[in-house]
Amino acid sequence: GENVEQHPSTLSVQEGDSAVIKCTYSDSASNYFPWYKQELGKRPQLIIDIRSNVGEKKDQRIAVTLNKTAKHFSLHITETQPEDSAVYFCAADDLGNLIFGKGTKLSVKP
Amino acid sequence: NAGVTQTPKFRILKIGQSMTLQCAQDMNHNYMYWYRQDPGMGLKLIYYSVGAGITDKGEVPNGYNVSRSTTEDFPLRLELAAPSQTSVYFCASGRLGSNTGELFFGEGSRLTVL
Numbered sequence: 347g348e349n350v351e352q353h354p355s356t357l358s359v360q361e362g363d364s365a366v367i368k369c370t371y372s373d374s375a376s377n378y379f380p381w382y383k384q385e386l387g388k389r390p391q392l393i394i395d396i397r398s399n400v401g402e403k404k405d406q407r408i409a410v411t412l413n414k415t416a417k418h419f420s421l422h423i424t425e426t427q428p429e430d431s432a433v434y435f436c437a438a439d440d441l442g443n444l445i446f447g448k449g450t451k452l453s454v455k456p
Numbered sequence: 457n458a459g460v461t462q463t464p465k466f467r468i469l470k471i472g473q474s475m476t477l478q479c480a481q482d483m484n485h486n487y488m489y490w491y492r493q494d495p496g497m498g499l500k501l502i503y504y505s506v507g508a509g510i511t512d513k514g515e516v517p518n519g520y521n522v523s524r525s526t527t528e529d530f531p532l533r534l535e536l537a538a539p540s541q542t543s544v545y546f547c548a549s550g551r552l553g554s555n556t557g558e559l560f561f562g563e564g565s566r567l568t569v570l
């Protein structure tokens with residue numbers, strides 16, 4: 347089955363800097379790669395997703411890139427703000443369901 | 457719309473007790489899921505349903521049971537609770553399958569087994 351590895355597990359940046367979170371997956375048949383953000387004590391919420399026929403997708407300050415050959419995808423957050431502090435989860439689809447990475451705790455210091 | 461509603465939010469169980477976590481959604485979604493979240497371990501799929509009357513196992517189904525008698529409700533049953541089931545449980549629903557579209561999560565149910 348699918349296996350998703352996510353790095354780093356924790357990331358601390360200064361406000362205004364960029365943050366990059368990377369994920370690798372094992373099943374070349376996976377076609378859908380969402381990212382979820384979970385603020386402390388809250389529910390996960392979808393922030394961006396990408397499908398295998400697209401290499402990059404942007405939404406304001408966040409972007410996701412996908413390299414199907416290398417089987418990895420990344421989340422990029424530019425001009426980070428304190429409200430970006432949260433745990434971010436990547437995921438990949440596996441036979442109709444999602445396999446999640448273990449999460450990255452992002453801290454943005456003002 | 458209330459979205460996905462879970463009850464209870466918190467519960468403490470003794471080893472061997474049983475309980476049901478309730479989940480309801482009012483978005484007319486066919487797909488519903490139960491995940492558990494352990495510290496530093498991401499979200500693990502317990503059970504899922506693609507429609508009323510249809511359920512299937514996820515990654516970590518042992519010790520749990522589900523039913524889906526209506527589109528709206530997807531309760532999760534814990535039989536003979538064990539300390540290893542201490543976790544935060546999230547119910548989620550989606551209009552499409554989780555491999556094609558957004559999942560909407562409930563607020564979570566924090567369960568402690570002592």
